[in-house]
Amino acid sequence: MKKTICGVDVSKAKLDVCIEPGGRLASFNNDTAGIASLAAFCREHAVTLVVMEASGGYERRVFVELWEQGIGCALANARSVRRYAEAMGILEKTDRIDSSVIARFAHAKNLAPTALPSQAQQRLKALVTRLRQVTDDLTVQKQRRASMFDNTEMQASVDEVIALLKRQSRSLEGEIASMIDDDPLWAKLAETWREVKGVAGRTVGRLHAELPEIGILSNKAIAKLVGLAPIANDSGKRKGKRSIRGGRAGVRSILFLVAAIAARYDQSLADFRDRLVAAGKEKMVIRIALARKLLVRLNAKAREARAAYANAT
Structure with missing residues (x-):
């Protein structure tokens, strides 16, 4: 059975929505009263999922308040939604069109609810x-x-x-x-991360706040999530240059800095960097590789800390 999805185009003042299938359109104020009306609209049409783009920060309020009213929500990548629209031949861009595209994109991707943070x-x-x-x-x-x-x-x-x-x-x-x-778990994670020289309080705070999945996902998945996994660019016999794209830029930027500092104290990181330099790798390639190696190490430590915490409780 096809889901009934409400796509929401969020702006500072308005929430333009479209329910698919059916193409029912509506508009609400982006305030508590408007969000309550949107929730009632979704219940009236038996909406199973509300989807909005993760962009600008204006989506946070409606996302949280809809969840609090028992309406499941998901966040979609704005760039992916736009590329989907272009692939479908939808070149026009208005708030109403965007809301319809978001709903159709969610159907195509079979999006699942994005959990509400505590x-x-x-x-x-x-x-x-x-x-x-x-x-x-x-x-x-x-x-x-x-x-x-x-x-x-x-x-x-x-x-x-x-x-x-x-x-x-x-x-x-x-x-x-x-x-x-x-928080006992956060404290345990912070303690194990600080075992890596160069990882200080601000880095710990950023990891907790912006990468709560650390220690839960695999090393490959966490690297891709942060945007430190080189993307393949091959076709036939051609082997294109691989580069990183997307991901969580805030976490990535601080890992670049911390990895460079950690390599001054950690011999294994220093040796890894020196091997890349000797191989003639570009500076940016070395920065990315060092940051990824540090992230993988922090992810492994977080996995062990989570397991130890779970066993202790």
Whole structure:
């Protein structure tokens, strides 16, 4: 039996929806009242799954509130949805068309519900996201101050902002550390990850917040999820150059940094890097390979930590 799927195109103010099969269209405000009306609309039409794109962040509220009202939801990759539309000859792009395409894409892919993160997971991700924003703002303010070397008045103004951002940064780091320490499993994972020199508190926080699947998926699957698995590009006898695509850019970027640091202290990582250098590999290829090797190691440690935690409880 074919599922009844509601595709939702999410914007800041509106939720444009389309139910397939049937092509029933509707529009709701992107607020609590509008989401409640959307839930009632889905129940009225016996919708089995609501699907929206994971883009922009505006989907988070409707995703969480629909789940809380007992409506199963899934997140679709926005780029995949767009390519599906083009493959189907749908070149036009409006909110209503997009909602229909999302529903049809979900049918074609037979999407399953995306699990709702726990309240703790949601809060941790929000804290980690805000810490990253504050860190970026702090870097910008320091750069601005450096360019004001001849204006002490403006330097004083920027210094006030820098001081505020530093206080917020320390506060956020403390909140993140407390959340991890208060959760037995998270604390166990953090402890085993910190055995790798170069992996500090911020990296631990990012892994917990942005890669909760670590230690659950296989090494190949986790590498592909993060975007550290080279994608084949072969055709017939041609062996094309493999490159990485997609994945979780935030996790990948911090693994690039941490892997380079870890290679200074870990002889096996250093030897691995040196072999790649001796083989004449490009710098970016070496960065990707090091980051993937570190991720695989962290994934293995997380798998062992999860098993030890499960046995202890």
